[in-house]
Each structure stands twice: as structure tokens, then as C-alpha cells.
Amino acid sequence: MSVAIWIIATLLVLGALIYHRSSLRVFTLGTLVMLGIATGLSIFGNTTLTVLWIIAAVLLVPLNLGFVRKNVMTKPILAMYRKIMPEMSATEKDAIDAGTVWWDGEIFRGSPDWKTLHNIPAPRLSAEEQAFLDGPCEEICAMMNDWEATHELADMPEDVWQYLREHKFFAMIIKKEYGGLEFSAYAQSRVLQKLAGVSTVLASTVGVPNSLGPGELLQHYGTQQQKDHYLPRLATGEEIPCFALTSPEAGSDAGAIPDSGVVCKGEFNGEEILGIKLNFNKRYITLAPIATVVGLAFKMYDPDGLIGDKKELGITAALLPRDTKGMEIGRRHFPLNVPFHNGPIRGNDVFIPLDYIIGGQEMAGKGWRMLVECLSVGRAITLPSNSAGGAKSLALVTGAYSRIRRQFKLPIGKMEGVEEALARLGGNAYLMDSVTKLSTTGIDLGEKPSVISAIAKYHMTEKLRTAMNDAMDIHGGKGICLGPNNYLGRGYQGTPVAITVEGANILTRNMMIYGQGAIRCHPFVLEEMEAAHHENGKEGLRRFDKAVFGHIGFVMSNFVRSLCFGFGGSVFIKAPTSDSTKAYYKQLTRFSSNLALMSDVAMGVLGGSLKRKERVSARLGDMLSYLYLGSAVLKRFEDEGRQKEDLPFVHWAMQDTLHKLQESQLAMLDNFGGVGSMLKAIMYPFGRIAKAPSDKLDHKVARLLMSPNDARERLGEGQFLSERGQYGYVEKVLRDIIAVEPLYDTICKAAKQRFTFTQLDQLAKKGLELGVINAEEAALLERAEEGRLNVINVDDFAHEDLLAGRGAREHFEKQLAAKQDAA
Numbered sequence: 028m029s030v031a032i033w034i035i036a037t038l039l040v041l042g043a044l045i046y047h048r049s050s051l052r053v054f055t056l057g058t059l060v061m062l063g064i065a066t067g068l069s070i071f072g073n074t075t076l077t078v079l080w081i082i083a084a085v086l087l088v089p090l091n092l093g094f095v096r097k098n099v100m101t102k103p104i105l106a107m108y109r110k111i112m113p114e115m116s117a118t119e120k121d122a123i124d125a126g127t128v129w130w131d132g133e134i135f136r137g138s139p140d141w142k143t144l145h146n147i148p149a150p151r152l153s154a155e156e157q158a159f160l161d162g163p164c165e166e167i168c169a170m171m172n173d174w175e176a177t178h179e180l181a182d183m184p185e186d187v188w189q190y191l192r193e194h195k196f197f198a199m200i201i202k203k204e205y206g207g208l209e210f211s212a213y214a215q216s217r218v219l220q221k222l223a224g225v226s227t228v229l230a231s232t233v234g235v236p237n238s239l240g241p242g243e244l245l246q247h248y249g250t251q252q253q254k255d256h257y258l259p260r261l262a263t264g265e266e267i268p269c270f271a272l273t274s275p276e277a278g279s280d281a282g283a284i285p286d287s288g289v290v291c292k293g294e295f296n297g298e299e300i301l302g303i304k305l306n307f308n309k310r311y312i313t314l315a316p317i318a319t320v321v322g323l324a325f326k327m328y329d330p331d332g333l334i335g336d337k338k339e340l341g342i343t344a345a346l347l348p349r350d351t352k353g354m355e356i357g358r359r360h361f362p363l364n365v366p367f368h369n370g371p372i373r374g375n376d377v378f379i380p381l382d383y384i385i386g387g388q389e390m391a392g393k394g395w396r397m398l399v400e401c402l403s404v405g406r407a408i409t410l411p412s413n414s415a416g417g418a419k420s421l422a423l424v425t426g427a428y429s430r431i432r433r434q435f436k437l438p439i440g441k442m443e444g445v446e447e448a449l450a451r452l453g454g455n456a457y458l459m460d461s462v463t464k465l466s467t468t469g470i471d472l473g474e475k476p477s478v479i480s481a482i483a484k485y486h487m488t489e490k491l492r493t494a495m496n497d498a499m500d501i502h503g504g505k506g507i508c509l510g511p512n513n514y515l516g517r518g519y520q521g522t523p524v525a526i527t528v529e530g531a532n533i534l535t536r537n538m539m540i541y542g543q544g545a546i547r548c549h550p551f552v553l554e555e556m557e558a559a560h561h562e563n564g565k566e567g568l569r570r571f572d573k574a575v576f577g578h579i580g581f582v583m584s585n586f587v588r589s590l591c592f593g594f595g596g597s598v599f600i601k602a603p604t605s606d607s608t609k610a611y612y613k614q615l616t617r618f619s620s621n622l623a624l625m626s627d628v629a630m631g632v633l634g635g636s637l638k639r640k641e642r643v644s645a646r647l648g649d650m651l652s653y654l655y656l657g658s659a660v661l662k663r664f665e666d667e668g669r670q671k672e673d674l675p676f677v678h679w680a681m682q683d684t685l686h687k688l689q690e691s692q693l694a695m696l697d698n699f700g701g702v703g704s705m706l707k708a709i710m711y712p713f714g715r716i717a718k719a720p721s722d723k724l725d726h727k728v729a730r731l732l733m734s735p736n737d738a739r740e741r742l743g744e745g746q747f748l749s750e751r752g753q754y755g756y757v758e759k760v761l762r763d764i765i766a767v768e769p770l771y772d773t774i775c776k777a778a779k780q781r782f783t784f785t786q787l788d789q790l791a792k793k794g795l796e797l798g799v800i801n802a803e804e805a806a807l808l809e810r811a812e813e814g815r816l817n818v819i820n821v822d823d824f825a826h827e828d829l830l831a832g833r834g835a836r837e838h839f840e841k842q843l844a845a846k847q848d849a850a
């Protein structure tokens with residue numbers, strides 16, 4: 028064997044061991060075997076061989092002898108680590124500890140096991156949940172008149188409120204033993220999706236009590252007495268809850284609330300008791316104006332040591348009945364013309380008993396932990412579901428509108444420019460539903476996915492913003508002129524609300540996703556941090572040693588994997604499928620290895636200052652997010668039985684996601700100095716690998732949205748498409764328009780004239796005269812014309828009607844009656 032062959036063989040063997048993340052022992056054995064071969068076959072001279080054996084001994088002996096390794100190598104590393112990495116603050120630690128790691132951990136670690144993803148059960152609704160969606164949920168959607176709520180009443184009408192209470196829409200998360208519906212996270216998501224397709228006011232009003240708030244907090248932390256008192260009343264809607272954390276000086280930095288509660292004696296119901304004197308000023312609180320019970324977050328102090336030794340107990344959550352003496356409540360904010368109830372709450376020297384604290388006195392100071400724990404669940408359900416539902420309905424209605432509306436003698440959806448926006452709508456809607464499906468499945472399996480919930484919240488609300496813009500652009504003036512006939516305008520106006528609440532999006536992208544993801548999903552970082560600050564030095568050193576050497580092996584492995592994938596493409600990567608989705612699995616694996624390596628390089632180079640390097644954190648977070656979004660799309664395709672007709676949606680969603688993933692990697696590498704350039708040379712030696720969806724693919728997706736078919740039906744699955752609603756009406760008109768298109772062609776042919784596709788009622792007369800259509804077909808043409816005009820026309824108002832916002836109800840009822848007559 029020549030020297031060159033031995034070197035190549037050694038590199039291959041050791042590289043393969045590192046690639047497969049073999050243990051240190053196996054790696055040592057591999058090295059010894061290769062050295063043994065070199066010695067046995069006398070590949071080198073004696074001096075070279077001796078040098079090689081000495082180098083191997085110097086490196087491998089201390090590494091394999093735990094005692095030596097810890098004292099000679101680990102101790103100095105630990106000392107340096109402590110200098111670079113500051114200890115986490117209590118609030119950071121609470122946020123990190125609050126959630127669990129699930130599929131996000133797998134995709135962060137560079138080598139996702141796709142079988143694990145496929146083995147996650149597909150989401151299912153129980154018979155009861157399905158009945159709720161088909162019954163009360165459909166009914167409330169039909170009852171809701173968004174124009175009346177947004178323009179005339181600045182509220183939902185009383186019959187809608189009553190129906191919501193009676194059918195326990197506010198009690199989806201409350202356990203059955205307290206009279207609630209106790210729905211799965213998946214079922215909650217489907218309900219919210221349907222409501223969001225009809226009215227933002229409706230979806231927000233139902234979403235909030237079922238998300239983070241008194242109901243959720245009481246179930247997890249309430250005393251038995253509090254649960255018995257409040258939960259049954261919340262379940263029937265007798266009590267309407269709100270939760271007040273935000274104050275004028277503390278929005279995103281909610282941990283900095285200045286609101287205080289001081290333990291003292293005071294008079295309550297005529298008796299002197301030990302309690303808390305509260306001073307607070309809250310704003311932006313959803314449902315506050317009508318809430319009967321207020322969850323209030325404040326910082327608790329016990330300066331006189333009345334309940335213990337601690338003077339500053341920390342953030343605490345209490346429940347205050349609306350009539351609490353001194354609390355000012357009832358005024359409203361006006362969030363972007365989407366008038367769900369939202370307003371300020373204030374209180375000066377408001378005295379409450381200690382047992383108003385959620386969970387009682389022993390939970391004093393544990394409010395922050397309670398909030399972040401519950402937020403990790405609610406954030407993955409409410410806003411992502413509202414966004415996905417909105418996008419699904421928008422994709423369908425805009426596809427239909429694009430076929431109904433004609434300009435330049437063509438349905439506008441056939442223009443290439445419109446196709447581009449339509450394709451984005453379709454692809455994003457498929458992806459968004461995939462994400463809500465996967466995330467809620469995780470919750471139903473018992474996860475508290477804090478990283479996934481931040482990913483889902485950010486990306487779904489951003490994608491809704493894109494979808495809303497696309498739908499508005501395609502509808503043109505029809506989307507702009509507000510009125511009972513406008514099914515887009517209010518949703519468009521309200522889109523920034525979702526961007527801002529539950530962690531404003533810039534903050535969520537730049538700080539939260541990767542900030543939590545890096546620590547939670549990384550296999551070694553959290554362990555290193557905990558070990559470095561362990562109270563028992565010896566135990567800390569033992570744990571740190573294990574973590575840090577595991578970490579080094581992990582980095583080496585990801586380096587070798589990225590190198591192999593860079594130069595060898597996807598040949599080395601296994602995929603669980605063999606059809607056209609195979610390449611996507613391979614690319615995701617490749618990008619996952621790259622992310623794992625880039626993440627460690629960023630942490631190594633920037634250390635503790637990575638926290639302040641928000642652009643780096645944002646791009647790493649984007650990579651993790653796109654890996655999650657891509658996984659969700661592939662999982663959905665599998666779960667739904669690999670429906671061939673859905674492939675254009677799948678291809679669009681995957682290609683867009685992989686392309687964005689690649690661009691965020693390149694943006695990070697281009698902004699990371701010399702190290703970035705070196706990594707780029709390894710990861711992208713032949714340039715870019717992922718292409719954005721092609722024009723041809725855009726065309727296919729756009730066409731799917733423009734006529735009824737199975738893939739389109741699956742895309743809109745669960746949305747409110749009954750003819751009693753606006754979107755359902757457009758669907759019906761779409762069917763009529765498609766049905767009359769051949770009649771139009773027949774008449775044009777018989778008349779030897781190309782008529783415009785307008786005045787179809789007149790065309791019907793012509794067809795009858797020419798004897799090429801029958802009476803039934805003529806009636807169909809007349810109906811299609813009426814529907815077409817209803818869809819493309821917009822409202823106009825008398826000046827005084829606009830001023831007062833009057834007349835909406837009458838208008839709605841007239842329209843509904845007309846539609847029912849027509850049907």
C-alpha cells in the first residue's frame with residue numbers, strides 16, 4: 028500500500044466515523060487500526076511511524092483517560108467558558124425551562140430522523156369535535172355579519188354573543204369536569220381557522236379566552252377553591268376573562284412592568300385582613316372593557332416581612348373581580364377598525380386579599396414562570412390558526428374571483444402577473460395549514476413547544492400579511508371599497524394586530540426563535556450552561572466535561588457532514604421516500620447539518636455577545652424555522668395519503684421554503700467575515716442549490732385555485748363555505764360561471780361573433796333566438812350574470828349613512844334573503 032493510499036484510506040475511515048458520530052472509544056480504535064496497518068505494512072519509515080504513534084498517544088491517551096482529561100483539558104476550558112458566558116437571569120431561565128423540545132430538536136441537530144417525523148400520529152378530530160365544527164361553528168359563522176360588527180355596532184351583535192356563550196365557544200380549553208368542552212389543541216385550531224375565515228372580530232374574541240388567560244392559568248395553578256368558583260362560570264360564559272400584563276412602559280420587555288403589589292394590612296368587606304395594595308396602569312388588554320374577571324400581573328413586594336423573609340417576591344398573577352373597589356375598567360382602544368373589545372385597566376391603591384393570587388399565597392412571585400409555561404402552548408394555537416384559516420379562505424375566494432373577474436377579455440387569473448400572486452396564496456395556504464397541523468399535534472402529544480410556538484407565531488402571521496396583500500392586490504378596488512359586500516378590507520386592516528401581539532414579530536424573529544432554540548434544541552449547550560454554574564464544583568466539572576467533549580465531537584461531525592454534502596451533493600443522504608419529494612428530504616438534511624455547524628461556529632466566535640447580534644440570531648432562527656415549515660409540509664403530504672393532485676402545492680411550498688432557507692444561510696455567511704467565507708466555500712462550493720418556484724409551477728398552482736377540484740377542496744378543508752356566507756356565495760358563482768363558459772362559446776360560435784363575457788342575460792336571449800341553448804341553459808346564464816355582478820360590484824353609501832354607520836343590518840338581511848331566493 029502506498030503512502031497516498033494509506034492517507035486517503037485513513038481520512039475516509041476517520042471521516043466516516045466522525046460523520047456517523049461514533050464515540051471517542053470507537054474513533055480511538057479506528058485510529059489505532061489505521062496506525063497498526065501502517066506499521067504492519069511498513070508504509071512509513073521507522074522515524075515517521077514513531078512520530079505518528081507519539082502524536083496519537085499525546086492526543087488520544089488524555090482524551091480517553093477521564094481523570095487526566097478533566098484536570099488537564101476540561102478545567103481550563105471551563106474557566107474560560109465561565110468568563111465568556113454570563114449566567115442566565117432568572118427570567119431567561121424561566122423562559123428556557125418552560126417549554127419542551129420535540130421535532131425542533133431533531134432538525135436543529137444536523138441529522139433529522141425522518142422516520143420519527145412519519146411516525147408522529149396524524150391529527151384527528153373526535154366525533155364530538157367534528158360535530159361542533161359542523162354544527163355550532165357553521166351556525167355562528169352564518170350569523171356573523173362582519174360589517175355590522177365593525178361599522179355599525181363596534182361590537183358583535185347580542186345574538187352572536189349569546190350563541191357563543193350558550194355553545195361554550197369560550198370553554199374549549201376548560202375541562203369537562205368543570206363544564207367545559209375540553210377540546211384537543213387540533214380541534215381548537217380547526218374552530219379558530221373557520222371563524223377567522225369569516226371575521227377577525229369573531230376569531231379574536233373566541234381566541235383570547237381559550238389562549239393564555241385566567242382559564243388556562245387557573246387549570247394549571249389555581250387552588251381548588253378558585254377552580255371550583257371560576258371554571259364553571261367561565262365555561263358557561265357567565266364570566267368573561269381578560270389578562271393584563273402590558274403597561275405603557277413595558278410592552279415587549281414585559282418582565283419590566285412597573286405595576287406593584289405591596290403586602291400590608293387593609294380593610295376588606297369591613298374586616299381588617301392581610302392583603303396586597305396594588306398600583307397599576309395597563310393598556311391594550313383584550314376583552315378588558317367587558318371582562319368580569321381580570322387576571323393581573325404585577326411585581327410583589329413584602330417590605331415588612333409580613334409573609335416571609337423575601338422582600339421582593341417577583342412577578343405575581345392575581346384574579347380580580349370586575350367590581351373590585353378602585354379598579355378603573357371599561358374604556359376602549361380602537362385597534363385598526365377591528366373593534367374586538369380591548370382597553371386599559373388602571374388602579375390606585377387597590378386592596379385585595381392574598382387569596383386572589385392565582386394558586387394562593389404559595390404562588391406569589393411565580394407569575395412569570397406561569398405565564399411563559401402557558402404561553403408556549405397558546406402561542407402555537409391561536410394566532411397561527413387564525414392566520415392559517417384566513418389564508419385558506421383568501422386562497423379560495425381569490426382563486427374564484429380571478430376566474431369570475433375578467434379584464435382584457437380574459438379571467439384576470441390567467442394573466443401571468445396575477446398567477447404569481449395566486450401561486451403564493453395557494454402555496455402559503457397549504458404550508459400554513461401543514462404547520463398548524465403539526466404544531467397542534469405536538470401539543471396534543473403533551474409537548475409544550477416553546478421554540479415551535481415562536482416559529483409558528485412569527486411565520487404564520489407574516490405569511491398571513493403576505494396572503495392578505497396578495498388577495499387585496501388581485502381584488503383591486505373590490506378589496507378597497509368598504510361595505511357589507513367587501514369581504515377583505517377589515518381583515519386587511521387588522522393584520523398588524525397579529526403581528527404585534529403575543530411577542531411583536533421583530534422581537535420574536537430576532538431574539539426569541541434562535542435565542543431559545545439555540546439553548547433548548549442544541550444537544551449540549553443547555554447542559555454546559557447548567558454544569559458551568561453547578562453549585563457542586565466536582566459534579567459541575569464532571570457534567571461539563573461530558574457535555575463539552577460531546578459538543579466537540581458534534582461540531583466535528585457537522586463539519587464533515589457539511590463538507591461531504593457540499594462537495595458530494597445529496598448522494599450521501601438517505602431519504603424516506605422515492606418519489607418527487609425525495610429531493611426535499613435530502614435538501615432539508617443537508618441544510619440541517621449546515622445549520623448545526625453554523626450555529627456552533629456563531630456561538631464559538633461570538634460567545635455571550637451573540638445575544639446582542641440580532642441579525643445573526645434572526646438568520647439562524649430563520650434557518651431553524653424553514654426546516655420546521657418544510658418538515659410540516661412533507662408530513663402533511665404523508666398524512667393525507669400522498670395525494671398526487673396536491674403536488675403543485677407541495678412543490679411550491681417546499682421550493683419556496685428551501686430557497687428562503689438557502690438565502691438566509693448565504694446572508695449569514697456573507698455577513699460573517701472570513702469565517703463566513705470559509706464556511707461558504709465548504710457548504711456551497713458550486714454555488715446555490717435551491718431554486719425558487721418556477722413560472723411553470725406558479726401557473727399550475729394558480730390554475731388549481733381557479734376551478735373546483737379535489738386539491739382545492741382539501742386546501743380549503745374546514746373553512747366556512749356555505750352559501751349563507753360571503754365566501755360560499757363566491758364559490759357558488761364560480762361554479763355557475765364555469766358552467767356557462769361552454770354555453771358562451773356555443774353562442775359566440777353560432778353568432779360568428781366574439782362577445783364580451785358580460786351581460787350574460789342578454790347573451791341568453793341571443794342563444795335562445797339562435798336556437799343553440801334551451802330555457803334551462805338560458806336561466807343558468809341569467810343566474811350567472813346576477814352572481815357575477817354581485818361579486819364584482821362594490822357598495823356605495825349616502826353621505827349620512829357613512830357618518831353614522833347605519834343601515835348595515837337591514838342591508839345584510841336584504842342581501843341574505845335575496846341570496847336565499849336565488850338559491
Ligand SMILES: Cc1cc2nc3c(=O)[nH]c(=O)nc-3n(C[C@H](O)[C@H](O)[C@H](O)COP(=O)(O)OP(=O)(O)OC[C@H]3O[C@@H](n4cnc5c(N)ncnc54)[C@H](O)[C@@H]3O)c2cc1C
Binds near residue numbers: 269278362537
Ligand atoms: C390589539 C392588541 C391586543 C393586545 N392584547 C393584550 C392582552 O390581552 N394582554 C396583554 O397583557 N397585552 C396585550 N397586548 C400587548 C402586546 O402583547 C404588546 O403590544 C406587545 O408585547 C408589544 O409591545 P408594544 O406594543 O409596547 O411595542 P414595543 O415593546 O414598544 O416594541 C416596538 C417595536 O420594537 C421591537 N422590539 C422591542 N424590543 C426588541 C428587541 N429586543 N429586539 C428587537 N426588536 C425589539 C418590537 O418587535 C416592536 O416592533 C395587546 C396589544 C395589542 C396591540
